[in-house]
Amino acid sequence: MTAHTTLSIDAMGGDGAPESVIGGIAKVAGHDPDISFILHGDGDVVAKALSKHPALNGRVDIRHADDVIEMDAKPSIAVRRGRKSSMWKALEAVRDGEAQAAVSAGNTGALMALALFCLRAAKGVDRPAIAALWPTLGKESHCVALDMGADIRADAKDLVRFAAMGSEYARIGLGIERPRVSLLNVGTEENKGRAEVREAAEMLHAIPSGQMSNFQFTGFIEANEITQGRADVVVTDGWTGNVALKSAEGAARFVGENLRDAFTHSIVTKISALFAKPSLNRLQRRIDPRRVNGGVFLGLNGLVVKSHGGADATGFAAAVDLAAGMARENFIERLATEVEKTLDPDQGDVMDSQTSPQDPEQNV
Amino acid sequence: MTAHTTLSIDAMGGDGAPESVIGGIAKVAGHDPDISFILHGDGDVVAKALSKHPALNGRVDIRHADDVIEMDAKPSIAVRRGRKSSMWKALEAVRDGEAQAAVSAGNTGALMALALFCLRAAKGVDRPAIAALWPTLGKESHCVALDMGADIRADAKDLVRFAAMGSEYARIGLGIERPRVSLLNVGTEENKGRAEVREAAEMLHAIPSGQMSNFQFTGFIEANEITQGRADVVVTDGWTGNVALKSAEGAARFVGENLRDAFTHSIVTKISALFAKPSLNRLQRRIDPRRVNGGVFLGLNGLVVKSHGGADATGFAAAVDLAAGMARENFIERLATEVEKTLDPDQGDVMDSQTSPQDPEQNV
Numbered sequence: 230m231t232a233h234t235t236l237s238i239d240a241m242g243g244d245g246a247p248e249s250v251i252g253g254i255a256k257v258a259g260h261d262p263d264i265s266f267i268l269h270g271d272g273d274v275v276a277k278a279l280s281k282h283p284a285l286n287g288r289v290d291i292r293h294a295d296d297v298i299e300m301d302a303k304p305s306i307a308v309r310r311g312r313k314s315s316m317w318k319a320l321e322a323v324r325d326g327e328a329q330a331a332v333s334a335g336n337t338g339a340l341m342a343l344a345l346f347c348l349r350a351a352k353g354v355d356r357p358a359i360a361a362l363w364p365t366l367g368k369e370s371h372c373v374a375l376d377m378g379a380d381i382r383a384d385a386k387d388l389v390r391f392a393a394m395g396s397e398y399a400r401i402g403l404g405i406e407r408p409r410v411s412l413l414n415v416g417t418e419e420n421k422g423r424a425e426v427r428e429a430a431e432m433l434h435a436i437p438s439g440q441m442s443n444f445q446f447t448g449f450i451e452a453n454e455i456t457q458g459r460a461d462v463v464v465t466d467g468w469t470g471n472v473a474l475k476s477a478e479g480a481a482r483f484v485g486e487n488l489r490d491a492f493t494h495s496i497v498t499k500i501s502a503l504f505a506k507p508s509l510n511r512l513q514r515r516i517d518p519r520r521v522n523g524g525v526f527l528g529l530n531g532l533v534v535k536s537h538g539g540a541d542a543t544g545f546a547a548a549v550d551l552a553a554g555m556a557r558e559n560f561i562e563r564l565a566t567e568v569e570k571t572l573d574p575d576q577g578d579v580m581d582s583q584t585s586p587q588d589p590e591q592n593v
Numbered sequence: 594m595t596a597h598t599t600l601s602i603d604a605m606g607g608d609g610a611p612e613s614v615i616g617g618i619a620k621v622a623g624h625d626p627d628i629s630f631i632l633h634g635d636g637d638v639v640a641k642a643l644s645k646h647p648a649l650n651g652r653v654d655i656r657h658a659d660d661v662i663e664m665d666a667k668p669s670i671a672v673r674r675g676r677k678s679s680m681w682k683a684l685e686a687v688r689d690g691e692a693q694a695a696v697s698a699g700n701t702g703a704l705m706a707l708a709l710f711c712l713r714a715a716k717g718v719d720r721p722a723i724a725a726l727w728p729t730l731g732k733e734s735h736c737v738a739l740d741m742g743a744d745i746r747a748d749a750k751d752l753v754r755f756a757a758m759g760s761e762y763a764r765i766g767l768g769i770e771r772p773r774v775s776l777l778n779v780g781t782e783e784n785k786g787r788a789e790v791r792e793a794a795e796m797l798h799a800i801p802s803g804q805m806s807n808f809q810f811t812g813f814i815e816a817n818e819i820t821q822g823r824a825d826v827v828v829t830d831g832w833t834g835n836v837a838l839k840s841a842e843g844a845a846r847f848v849g850e851n852l853r854d855a856f857t858h859s860i861v862t863k864i865s866a867l868f869a870k871p872s873l874n875r876l877q878r879r880i881d882p883r884r885v886n887g888g889v890f891l892g893l894n895g896l897v898v899k900s901h902g903g904a905d906a907t908g909f910a911a912a913v914d915l916a917a918g919m920a921r922e923n924f925i926e927r928l929a930t931e932v933e934k935t936l937d938p939d940q941g942d943v944m945d946s947q948t949s950p951q952d953p954e955q956n957v
Contacts, residue, residue: 303784338780366850378779381787415742415835416702420667423745423832452839456847468787469836471779475816476837477844483820484848484876486730491876492869501868508862508869512855516848 233263234553237328239319240270240278241297242335244539247271247278250334253536253545254289255282257553264553267322269294269315294318298339300538307339308346316340320347323531329556330532332523332549334540340533341379341526348531351561353568356380356387357528358467359535360398361474362521367458373399373408374455376467377474377524383466385428388412392433393571394527394564395462396444401558402525402551407443408461411450413469422449429464436571443567452476481516523548525555528568532561597627598917601692603683604634604642605661606699608903611635611642614698617900617909618653619646621917628917631686633658633679658682662699664902668706675707684711687895693920696887696913698900705743705890712895715925717932720744720751721892722831723899724762725838726885731822737763737772738819740831741838741888747830749792752776756797757935758891758928759826760808765922766889766915771807772825775814777833786813793828800935807931816840887912889919892932896925 238254240247247270254266265288268275272293279285294315298307311317316335322328324347333340341357350357358376365372373395376383383391392410399408412430414422421427426449433446450460452473465473488509492502502509522544526533532555536548602618604611611634618630629652632639636657643649658679662671675681680699686692688711697704705721714721722740729736737759740747747755756774763772776794778786785791790813797810814824816837829837852873856866866873886908890897896919900912 301782303782364847366847381779413836415745415832418665418667421702452836453843453846455840456843468779469833472777472816472833473836473840476819476840479817479820480841480844481848482817483728483730484845487876487879488852491872491879494872494875498872498875501865501870501872504865505856505869505872506865508855508858508865511858511862512848512851515851515855 233265234556235265235267235328236549236552236556237267237319237322237331238269238549239316239331239333239335240268240275241294241315242333242340242538243536243545244300244334245541246334247275249541249545251275251278251282251285252542253540253549255285256542256546257549258285258288261550261553264288266290267292267319267328269318269322270297271315292318292322298335298343300336302336302339304338304342307336308342311339311343317343317347320344320531320533323533324348330534330552332534332536332545332552334536334538334545334548336538337378337524337535340535344526344529344531344533348529348533351528351530351565351568353571354390354528356383356390357526358391358394359524360395360527361524362402363455363463363474363477364516364521365456365458369403369405369458369461371403371521372455372458372461372463373402374463374465374470374474375527376465376470378467378471379526381466381468383425385425385432388425388429388464388466389432390528390568390571391464392429392444392446392462393567395464397560397564397567398525398527399461400443401555401560401563403461405461407445409447409459410444410462410464411447411460413452413463413465413473414449415451417449417451425466443570521547523551525551527564530561532556597629598920599629599631599692600913600916600920601631601683601686601695602633602913603680603695603697603699604632604639605658605679606697606704606902607900607909608664608698609905610698611639613905613909615639615642615646615649616906617904617913619649620906620910621913622649622652625914625917628652630654631656631683631692633682633686635661635679656682656686662703662707664700666700666703668702671700671703672706672710675703680704681707681711684708684895684897687897688712694896694898694916696898696900696909696916698902698904698909698912700902701742701888701899704897704899708890708893708895708897712893712897715892715894715929715932717935718754718892720747721890722755722758723888724759724891725888726766727819727827727838727841728885729820729822733767733769733822733825735767735885736819736822736825736827737766738827738829738834738838739891740829740834742831742835743890745830745832747789749789749796752789752793752828752830753796754892754932754935755828756808756810756826757931759828761924761928761931762889762891763825764807765919765924765927767825769825771809773811773823774808774826774828775811775824777816777827777829777837778813779815781813781815789830807934885911887915889915891928894925896920
């Protein structure tokens with residue numbers, strides 16, 4: 230029997246909120262009996278949206294929040310003025326132990342800034358990171374990629390911590406016992422790339438193999454190799470990760486649009502589309518971004534999952550399922566252990582903790 | 594009538610060289626009567642490969658070169674020891690005025706390092722850039738993106754020069770009279786992104802509109818928006834551009850592989866594939882990367898086009914066609930005029946020329 234899980238949900242975040250959010254938790258409630266929700270948002274609006282989902286009766290606790298963080302709000306403004314927002318309240322419930330994880334489809338930069346302020350960075354972590362699942366042709370069909378945009382900078386030590394944190398996510402989220410970790414670079418030779426990436430590689434090579442038993446460092450990876458499944462964890466800074474992720478999204482969408490055009494070109498191609506439909510539907514399911522929706526915030530004292538802002542109910546449900554799964558695996562505690570291991574004093578100043586100021590203005 | 598064009602070709606560069614290279618120029622020779630080639634490489638090997646293409650009789654001048662730059666050679670080693678290579682000889686023929694452009698499918702980093710050394714950076718240019726054509730859903734079906742990997746760094750002034758150089762390429766290569774230029778960023782708000790990108794945006798906004806008449810600056814663009822055709826020129830540093838380009842390649846390939854799987858799943862899907870074939874072929878042609886093969890080196894005293902290392906004859910022919918087209922448009926001279934305009938003294942220290950050392954070790 231699974232222990233009961235309570236999730237704290239920002240009902241007002243995302244383009245389709247609150248309908249997409251509440252539709253999403255209704256889907257999860259339908260297949261997951263051991264879960265209940267605290268819903269933060271405008272009481273009347275939330276109650277109205279809830280009335281369409283009788284299956285949620287008795288499983289939802291509505292908490293009124295006066296404000297909503299706008300999708301284009303500056304993170305610094307959100308931190309200064311967002312204490313009455315549904316997003317902040319959702320995080321507070323995690324901080325106060327009422328819920329095991331928070332889920333929001335709101336403004337990413339604001340969510341990370343508020344989460345840092347509310348939950349604080351975990352011990353030994355200077356920069357939290359956003360980890361995403363990246364579709365691959367590999368056996369596991371996904372790899373973990375981070376940082377996808379928590380902070381536009383990362384120094385060598387941050388990258389090494391990302392390696393440890395991402396590995397723990399791959400272990401729990403993808404069931405890979407000893408993940409292969411690679412650093413994203415513009416070439417695979419040792420002499421290539423930015424200084425911090427080369428330095429991180431040296432540090433990862435220098436970690437005694439006993440200590441690194443929870444992952445294996447496999448060197449550099451180029452961006453075109455990610456989908457080939459050459460690594461289980463791809464580590465980069467938040468600027469590069471965000472560009473890589475969005476570029477891949479753009480390319481996939483481009484091929485998809487052209488595929489649609491190819492099949493609607495003429496009467497003959499439209500008929501061929503009827504025959505091809507099962508194949509195309511199979512493809513659609515395989516690469517449907519909604520099925521792997523959810524960026525996990527790593528390196529905070531609490532579990533936060535960010536759903537895509539444009540997610541519909543199916544997409545939001547995927548983010549909620551992910552949060553519930555991670556919560557049940559005691560992800561935050563296990564992550565803390567891994568980070569401490571990487572910070573082991575035996576390693577000397579290789580991972581000597583260093584504090585860099587967090588400036589929410591600089592966040593993505 | 595078109596003036597006669599002579600192109601200098603590195604016959605030994607690329608995975609399929611010299612066959613793919615010579616197959617490529619044979620294709621070009623077939624549809625372009627006003628062109629001849631200087632072929633640099635191992636005399637015997639080149640002559641043997643040429644013997645299969647009688648159409649090239651009388652249009653090729655073979656120049657023996659003792660060495661070949663390996664695909665994994667370090668740029669610094671190539672500069673020190675590459676003076677007898679086919680790649681160096683190909684560049685030398687451009688420097689000495691024997692040919693109007695050089696084309697190579699060899700090692701990108703080595704080619705840029707050798708080209709910098711042989712041809713030198715153009716007046717007012719601190720960092721040359723590699724420009725690629727990026728497929729979009731827009732009217733022109735491509736945009737110009739740079740830097741795709743000449744140098745992993747670029748400061749604000751470099752980015753502004755890239756804007757001017759990329760615009761000239763868009764004007765000549767895509768026929769866009771007044772290209773829309775955007776800076777790649779992780780968000781579209783003014784307060785987001787790296788310092789040099791925000792600074793470049795301020796500089797581009799500050800250029801008097803009369804002076805900028807050859808392009809219009811349209812602000813920031815995110816990587817997922819490139820394929821949507823929102824900009825005619827996308828400007829970024831070589832690290833970010835290289836990651837974005839390769840990530841897009843990986844994603845497109847991923848969708849393609851899954852498409853193949855979807856159609857070979859069972860007997861029924863295989864039959865549906867027969868009906869879908871014309872549509873799929875149309876898609877293939879539309880997104881065939883071979884059709885737009887060729888990275889143009891911008892900011893040198895001479896025209897150099899880099900073909901993809903894995904290009905086959907069709908791909909190499911596209912790079913040669915591109916080089917011939919640019920040579921006929923006097924691209925290098927027009928580019929120099931544009932860069933000088935951006936460096937106009939009226940602008941004061943906004944574009945005050947600054948020299949940064951070129952370190953080939955740091956090149957991509």
